[in-house]
Amino acid sequence: MRERRVFFYVQHLLGIGHLARASRIAKALVERDFDVTMVTGGLPLPGFPGEGVKTIALPAVAAGDKGFSGLSDAAGNPLTSAFREHRKDLLIDAFRRAEPDIVIIEAFPFGRRQMRFELLPLLEAIAAMEKRPLVATSLRDILQERTKPGRAEETVELVKAHFDLVLVHGDPAFARIEETFPLAREIEDKVVYTGLVAPPPPAAPLETFDIVVSAGGGAVGKELIGSALEAARLLPEALRWCLVTGPNLPEADFDALAASAPASVNLFRFRQDFASLLAGARLSVSQAGYNTVCDILRAGCGSLLIPFTAGGETEQSTRAERLERLGLASVLPEEGITPPELARRIETMLALPRPDIPPLDLDGAMKTAVILGDRLQRGGSVRPSRSA
Template sequence: MTAHAAANDAGRAPRVFFYVQHLLGIGHLARASRIARALGENGFEVTLVTGGMPVDGFPGPGINHVALPSIAVGDGGFAALVDANGNVVDEAFKADRRDRLLTAYHACQPDVVILEAFPFGRRQVRFELLPLIDAIEKSEPRPLLMTSLRDILQERAKPGRDEETIDLVVRHFDRVLVHGDPAFVRLEDTFPLANQIADRVLYTGLVGAAPADPPAKRYDIVVSAGGGAVGAGLVEAALQASRRLGDIGRWLIITGPNMPQADFERFAAQSAENVELVRFRTDFRSLLTTARLSISQAGYNTVCDILQAGCASVLVPFASGGETEQTARAQRLERLGQAVVVMEEALSAETMASAISRALSAEAEKNVPVLQLDGANRTAEMLRDLLK
């Protein structure tokens, strides 16, 4: 008997065990939280397991949350993992996380397990995810196992990685949930072996949030730097551009909670009277609904919020360390006339000011294609159908 058959027999709400590990930004956590919230609103019992540094406001109220001991990437890049104190994690630390994860899984007794990104990403935590998959395969009843992907994947640099991913999907995963609109981008556009698992791929649409109410205070230009750990260049260029462009309205600059304090204080000292600088706002989506222009990186959740609000946008895709995902997204949006792109290596006061002027001048003539943005609720509908 499968786990979902057992749930139906018992007449209980279907249970979802959802694992997400954010390592640098907060995009993965934000998207998973949106999906978890929608699942709960659609009658699922959700346990969301997180393993990154705590972020205020996430995963949000009403979600059963299991927080594993926190890890993040070290200064040496994604290969090195550190704990909350900045110490490189050792084998004992990994074993403790693995055991906590397995304990949470067995306590949940889920009908569906969703692993965010893995095996297409998050290889750094396979020390705990491979044992979890092994436990799933040994479970009686066995839950459905799915992976949850953003619309655009990071290009693989090492040979054999795509083949390894396909092998894991074919052996263990029932479905691949792609949180994107195939009219914008398809899995095969950024994952060359997608045709080998085409029968398991489901497109949910982009995971936008619920429509937001207008904010109490309106800003013309909203600048956001994601989590903030790598956003200093964007914020500095925006501040310099604000002085060059003169009075084009009120600015709000959101640096992100992870921006170093020294950078935040330096930018605060540079801000003019019409510029407000804050670390974090819980009403970001609301702010965009009345803004003329958004200036941001090109992360998945931020782009969803911009598309939903319909404001003009300047995108500065994060591209350090060989990252390709944001660049691919930004360039596709620019080709659709939905953004002006400034690459990180070309970022300056001049290029930012020029991009802002172009984006605002094109604002009135923008023809926005309709993209599916209700991916969270559609994910719930798809799981419900699969469980039937």
């Protein structure tokens, strides 16, 4: 019997969260003997998607600004019609060559509307097949809340027409999809909760720090890292700091931060052992992105969260506030990041006991693989086309 094939589309635009979560899921699929081809559409990131995953890199697309208001190519130029058409053709050709049993599309149609120019043709190509693969969308547990009329209705229409599964990577005891997507009940027969896609329990840290400050991918974390450097000067010199800027912080900004770092601060672009560093830390200071929060919950360290809110983003604030209500984190709004206030909040957090282990399902990567395997066993990969 041939290997079960998965075709996994993921487009990261600003940070690395979408690609990191998808990579964890892809790794779990490989471990359960799936043949996984991941199609990536963002700027390349070393280490992702990881060993054992076949990778097809489309010509890169990134967010034009923090508010996701436009798209640019790798050189920062606006996308042309010819560029879009070329990417669309490459994507559909890659799909046909892969001959998958399962297609996973990360975020769309709940997010990544900017990529409709290639995803709608892909879905139509799948719909025209005599025997179609199982089609799933892969979602984080808390969605960006939409205000434009008709967007939610359009999403429901696309899910009903093209998708078999809506994989919600969360614990329904923490967040349910209908809380941030009001029309979820219209597609509830397709919704499956997988648990949070956290890393496996971390290994013992090779080195320990009192405070680990991280800025996700780094594209929007310069202010947080800079404030943390100054806050370190206001707190006892005996405290050991680890600052992880993220790989997307511009080189000139990283060099300027490194030149001004006090002796108690260790500055890094990226740490492969980030999860184990958190396990050995007294406190994590970070934004409230999905993957960072999963790392923190798995590590069980104290957490000060500074949600990203540029461009009207609501997802991180919603997540941070829920964690604060559960006693698993403290929240500092972005506009409150001044070195004195950050130092005061860190000092307060360091005086608190380590939080209790959260009673949340953190095994979402492996459970996603199990769910997809079970659905295939029930014959989910051989479906007649809509015209049959």
